[in-house]
Amino acid sequence: MKHGVIAILPLALGAAIYGFAFGLLAAQVGFPWWGVGLMSAAVHAGSSQIVAVEQFASTQTVLGAALAGAALNLRYIGIVASLSDILAGLSLDTKLLAIHITGDENWALTMAERAKSPDVGAAFLIGSGIVMITVWTVSTTAGAVVGAVLPDLERFGLGFAFTAAFIAMARGLWRGRPQILPWMVAAAVTIVVISLGLPKAYAIVAGTVSGLVMSLILRRASGVVA
Amino acid sequence: MSGAHWAMIGILALAAFSIRVLGLIAGGRIRASRNAWVLDDLPGLIVVSLVAASLAGQPLQTWVAAGAALGAAVLTNHVIATMVIGVVAFAGLSVIGQ
Numbered sequence: 001m002k003h004g005v006i007a008i009l010p011l012a013l014g015a016a017i018y019g020f021a022f023g024l025l026a027a028q029v030g031f032p033w034w035g036v037g038l039m040s041a042a043v044h045a046g047s048s049q050i051v052a053v054e055q056f057a058s059t060q061t062v063l064g065a066a067l068a069g070a071a072l073n074l075r076y077i078g079i080v081a082s083l084s085d086i087l088a089g090l091s092l093d094t095k096l097l098a099i100h101i102t103g104d105e106n107w108a109l110t111m112a113e114r115a116k117s118p119d120v121g122a123a124f125l126i127g128s129g130i131v132m133i134t135v136w137t138v139s140t141t142a143g144a145v146v147g148a149v150l151p152d153l154e155r156f157g158l159g160f161a162f163t164a165a166f167i168a169m170a171r172g173l174w175r176g177r178p179q180i181l182p183w184m185v186a187a188a189v190t191i192v193v194i195s196l197g198l199p200k201a202y203a204i205v206a207g208t209v210s211g212l213v214m215s216l217i218l219r220r221a222s223g224v225v226a
Numbered sequence: 227m228s229g230a231h232w233a234m235i236g237i238l239a240l241a242a243f244s245i246r247v248l249g250l251i252a253g254g255r256i257r258a259s260r261n262a263w264v265l266d267d268l269p270g271l272i273v274v275s276l277v278a279a280s281l282a283g284q285p286l287q288t289w290v291a292a293g294a295a296l297g298a299a300v301l302t303n304h305v306i307a308t309m310v311i312g313v314v315a316f317a318g319l320s321v322i323g324q
Binding site for chain 1 (some may be wrong): 227228230231233234235237238239241242243245246247248249250252253254256257263264265267268269270271272273274275276277278279280281282283288291292295296298299300303304305306307308309311312313316
């Protein structure tokens, strides 16, 4: 668990910056600081929270805003499903805790590290997840408390740090040439869907599903899957 | 905090957790089926889609920095080293572009 706690720290720093900015936004539309903290701990889904709060601010429609936010989190069906091996053997309580504290960053880091070393498993996922949900909750609450103007940290490349981290994780998950075409299809479909004006979260789901379809076609062609 | 604020937090929390539980149920079923390969392929495809989503519509500078990060990832296979090199490349290109 300690390994996961330490390994996730650079990514947690980046999440803290976005968390702080989200806290400012939520405070502006009437959420008290403790309400922001409660939301972050209970929901633990950055993009969903941001969209839901923005929608709530502009439409004042509770159900529509909440469902629009939740829809952005559909990729977690695939993310949690891919943790099946790691979570096998854990109690139901621990599984439910683990899936709640799983976010993009600690999930991807766990999968990439596991690809290098099979010893990496549930302890790493939970250790890194505890850090991420703690940092997210504290930073969003702090943003709501401070209410100050966030300096433009994006131009220093802090936003790009996440992209670089995901590129490194993709490298860790690289298994060889059979992945080239499915990965290219996933990337291309994601970019095309975004260029059509749809939200990024939907594009990620569309890209992933398209990559899976390509993988299935290749496996059938090679006789691996009937 | 108004009732609407409470309701939004409650509905969003319930919906987000339900999606995760759906993944937990789906994962167990897929692992036991002949489609277990899906669980092997999913992580890479999701991560690649996340990267593509970050780069879509971005200026050339971001794509070049991503290329530098990819080079660092291939050479080092290390997350932090790739982040450092990627951010330095991005910041350097930003300065040059100003």
